[in-house]
Amino acid sequence: MQLNSKQRKILRSKAHNLKPSIIIGKSGLDEPVFKSIDECVDSNELIKIKFNDYKDDKSTFLCRINDRLKTHTVGVVGNIAILYRQNPDLDKRIYKIE
Incomplete structure (x- = not known):
């Protein structure tokens, strides 16, 4: 699934009130960080x-996160990035985007 500009706009507006779930610090992108990102995206989608x-x-x-975890970058503002991965289970989807 590829996000178009309308879908990215909707998701950016939904993410406006979210606080950062993951902070990339001195350790960079190591295995525990990838696991944390994967768990957060599984439970929250955005x-x-x-x-x-x-x-x-x-x-x-x-790019490394998107390739490995099959997420989409919705937007980047300053040093904060918004990531999205749609839940494959229709009943568990939080954000209904077409």
Whole structure:
């Protein structure tokens, strides 16, 4: 599934009030961070990630996260990124986007 601009706009508005679920710090993207991101996206579908360190590498990190966890980058504002992965179970979906 690829997100179009209308869907990204809707998801950005839904993410506005969310606080960052994951903070990327000194350890960077190691296995526990990937596991935490995967668990957060499984339960919430839409999450925010804050980059405290590696701010210049955030686009590379987001590509690695998206490739490995099959997420989509909805948007990036400053050092905070919004990620989305639709739940495959229709009954458990939180955000209904078409």
